[in-house]
Amino acid sequence: MKKIINDKQTVVKELCEGMVLAYPDIVSWNEQYNIISRCQRNTQKVTLISGGGSGHEPAHGGFVGRGMLDAAVCGDVFASPSIMQVYNGILRNASEKGVLLVIKNYAGDMMNFKGAAEMAVEDDGLSVEWVCVNDDVAIDNEAERRGVAGTLFVHKIAGALAEEGASLQQVKAVAEKVIQNVRTMGFALKPCTVPAKGKPTFTLGENEIEMGIGIHGEAGVRRERLGTAKEIANEVVGRVVADLPFKSGDEVALLINGLGGTPNQELFILNREVRHILDEKGIEIHRTMVGNYMTSIDMAGASVTLLRLDAELKRLFAAPARTVSWNTQD
Amino acid sequence: MKKIINDKQTVVKELCEGMVLAYPDIVSWNEQYNIISRCQRNTQKVTLISGGGSGHEPAHGGFVGRGMLDAAVCGDVFASPSIMQVYNGILRNASEKGVLLVIKNYAGDMMNFKGAAEMAVEDDGLSVEWVCVNDDVAIDNEAERRGVAGTLFVHKIAGALAEEGASLQQVKAVAEKVIQNVRTMGFALKPCTVPAKGKPTFTLGENEIEMGIGIHGEAGVRRERLGTAKEIANEVVGRVVADLPFKSGDEVALLINGLGGTPNQELFILNREVRHILDEKGIEIHRTMVGNYMTSIDMAGASVTLLRLDAELKRLFAAPARTVSWNTQD
Numbered sequence: 001m002k003k004i005i006n007d008k009q010t011v012v013k014e015l016c017e018g019m020v021l022a023y024p025d026i027v028s029w030n031e032q033y034n035i036i037s038r039c040q041r042n043t044q045k046v047t048l049i050s051g052g053g054s055g056h057e058p059a060h061g062g063f064v065g066r067g068m069l070d071a072a073v074c075g076d077v078f079a080s081p082s083i084m085q086v087y088n089g090i091l092r093n094a095s096e097k098g099v100l101l102v103i104k105n106y107a108g109d110m111m112n113f114k115g116a117a118e119m120a121v122e123d124d125g126l127s128v129e130w131v132c133v134n135d136d137v138a139i140d141n142e143a144e145r146r147g148v149a150g151t152l153f154v155h156k157i158a159g160a161l162a163e164e165g166a167s168l169q170q171v172k173a174v175a176e177k178v179i180q181n182v183r184t185m186g187f188a189l190k191p192c193t194v195p196a197k198g199k200p201t202f203t204l205g206e207n208e209i210e211m212g213i214g215i216h217g218e219a220g221v222r223r224e225r226l227g228t229a230k231e232i233a234n235e236v237v238g239r240v241v242a243d244l245p246f247k248s249g250d251e252v253a254l255l256i257n258g259l260g261g262t263p264n265q266e267l268f269i270l271n272r273e274v275r276h277i278l279d280e281k282g283i284e285i286h287r288t289m290v291g292n293y294m295t296s297i298d299m300a301g302a303s304v305t306l307l308r309l310d311a312e313l314k315r316l317f318a319a320p321a322r323t324v325s326w327n328t329q330d
Numbered sequence: 331m332k333k334i335i336n337d338k339q340t341v342v343k344e345l346c347e348g349m350v351l352a353y354p355d356i357v358s359w360n361e362q363y364n365i366i367s368r369c370q371r372n373t374q375k376v377t378l379i380s381g382g383g384s385g386h387e388p389a390h391g392g393f394v395g396r397g398m399l400d401a402a403v404c405g406d407v408f409a410s411p412s413i414m415q416v417y418n419g420i421l422r423n424a425s426e427k428g429v430l431l432v433i434k435n436y437a438g439d440m441m442n443f444k445g446a447a448e449m450a451v452e453d454d455g456l457s458v459e460w461v462c463v464n465d466d467v468a469i470d471n472e473a474e475r476r477g478v479a480g481t482l483f484v485h486k487i488a489g490a491l492a493e494e495g496a497s498l499q500q501v502k503a504v505a506e507k508v509i510q511n512v513r514t515m516g517f518a519l520k521p522c523t524v525p526a527k528g529k530p531t532f533t534l535g536e537n538e539i540e541m542g543i544g545i546h547g548e549a550g551v552r553r554e555r556l557g558t559a560k561e562i563a564n565e566v567v568g569r570v571v572a573d574l575p576f577k578s579g580d581e582v583a584l585l586i587n588g589l590g591g592t593p594n595q596e597l598f599i600l601n602r603e604v605r606h607i608l609d610e611k612g613i614e615i616h617r618t619m620v621g622n623y624m625t626s627i628d629m630a631g632a633s634v635t636l637l638r639l640d641a642e643l644k645r646l647f648a649a650p651a652r653t654v655s656w657n658t659q660d
Contacts, residue, residue: 002519002520002536002556002630003519003596004519004559004562004592004596004597004599004600004632005558005559005596005599006558006559006560006599006603007558011595011599014559014598014599014602015595015596015598015599015602016598017602018597018598018599018600018601018602018605018620019598019601019620021601021602021605021618022586022598022601022605022618022619022620023618054595055595057593057594057595057598058594062594189332189333189334190332206332226332228335228336228337229334229335229336229344230336232334256352260593260594261591261593261628261630262334262628263387263590263591263625263627263628264345264387264388264392264590264622264625265341265345265384265385265387265627266333266334266335266345267334267348268344268345268346268348268349268352268387269334269335269336269341269344269345269348270334270348271348271349271351271352272344272345272347272348272351273336275348275351275352288351288352288353289352290348290349290352292594292622295593295594297593297595298591298592298593298630300332300591300628302334322659327657327659329652329657329659329660330659330660
């Protein structure tokens with residue numbers, strides 16, 4: 001294992017500290033519970049909290065700030081934060097307007113975030129609601145679908161509505177609207193290496209690609225021959241489009257997300273292929289983002305996310321945001 | 331070689347097209363000469379042009395836009411663009427206030443950018459000046475020092491002054507001031523793979539680190555035992571600080587730059603170590619940036635850049651910018 005680290009046991013604490021040291025005007029850090037919070041706390045709005053296992057940097061701490069999250073609760077690498085971490089994240093950031101938790105659909109996260117919400121409601125009388133993101137189309141059974149890169153669009157759009165002063169029910173409703181309209185599929189060319197384990201999470205031959213991977217180093221749903229960028233895009237976009245389904249005339253936001261070890265040049269080449277396919281299908285791209293947003297440590301590969309937009313979602317997508325990794329200008 | 335590509339011969343064209351398809355409100359593309367230009371051309375300001383070999387994405391196309399570059403001329407991977415490419419970049423973007431070329435100190439780039447400047451001056455009567463960036467402290471001989479990640483600070487600061495309407499001589503002077511005050515050193519944990527070659531550019535053992543690498547896949551100046559993040563930071567920062575030298579009380583901008591295959595979490599851990607060292611030395615960090623800015627395809631590793639700031643440089647660093655990969659809000 002070759003990594004720029006000090007100690008495999010302290011990776012998460014050190015990366016959190018490294019982030020807030022770099023961007024002290026945007027985020028602050030609670031070391032005890034590993035919570036990244038907004039520097040300029042705004043108690044006049046619904047509090048938006050997400051998080052989960054670490055290893056997805058810049059998610060979720062990189063999306064804390066004006067117009068997006070109020071806090072991100074950081075678990076160990078690929079492990080849910082504990083109930084007490086999430087509970088403290090709620091207590092320390094709650095506003096009178098209430099708290100919305102954005103949870104990715106993993107058993108540990110669902111249990112701990114919901115458990116923390118119950119504690120905050122029952123013990124502290126807070127208003128806490130939650131939504132569950134499950135945008136990964138690689139898995140047929142909808143109940144088992146994982147929350148992956150599409151989660152960022154929930155952060156952005158629910159965050160924008162919260163910033164406008166909407167109620168908890170309104171913010172929850174728009175988050176659910178995003179979840180209903182967002183779909184993602186990912187693939188890996190190379191596995192990732194969890195620092196504490198020190199070995200790649202799976203092995204893949206020189207001509208193989210793992211289709212339908214999640215973001216926790218798990219193997220995908222199918223192993224295939226590695227094709228061209230065009231062939232990869234055809235398969236991935238085909239699955240994403242068929243699932244909702246997205247139709248000719250739909251307007252979408254597109255996220256070409258690198259998984260951490262993929263060079264920028266390959267993401268741009270993939271975007272070109274995805275774009276050509278969507279053009280042929282008559283699906284109109286309102287906005288595109290290309291980069292490392294929801295990673296799987298150092299995995300080589302990418303995911304493609306489509307979000308179907310309406311006038312409300314377009315307005316909120318374009319609203320100002322000021323975070324470490326997503327800046328939309330006023 | 332495992333990459334998301336179609337054809338190793340068309341990588342650069344496809345990545346350029348992929349970039350402008352993603353960000354059509356910011357950049358446009360001249361396919362014939364592989365030039366990325368600003369969409370909203372401003373002929374009332376000095377034109378700032380950079381470029382060089384591709385493989386450094388998002389540099390340089392990702393830094394084209396309001397407040398930074400007017401155009402980036404894109405050569406093949408790790409190869410200078412031709413004189414005709416650069417000449418066309420000048421002709422198509424020149425303003426009456428003149429053109430400044432920001433050249434990284436490589437023989438091919440220096441020859442072709444300067445040759446193109448001469449053509450534009452002699453054949454077309456344009457005002458064209460150039461500056462040479464050589465921020466890499468790994469090489470002792472100053473004449474041979476390469477231009478690496480510090481180039482971005484030249485783009486940002488000269489770009490901001492040009493946007494304010496300054497003269498060609500003023501913009502050139504501030505670019506040279508940045509060059510005099512910026513220093514960088516990089517290291518690699520894993521080599522990169524140039525698409526056309528298909529093999530890693532060097533080999534490195536499981537416990538080895540290559541110190542003093544450039545951004546073209548070349549081996550560094552020393553091969554060492556891979557240490558902790560703290561040990562790496564100590565060596566790299568020590569070299570950078572001693573070179574200018576940076577002194578207690580200096581205010582600096584800090585860039586922790588990933589080389590393409592390094593996960594975000596490691597860059598944040600590195601930032602934490604660099605920060606602690608600079609704190610001990612009494613060097614004050616005015617602004618930090620952490621991410622993949624000047625890459626070497628998929629190389630695992632990073633570079634550390636320090637720029638000594640004065641009041642003018644701080645003002646220009648903070649000025650608005652709107653590009654694919656560097657956004658500073660108004």
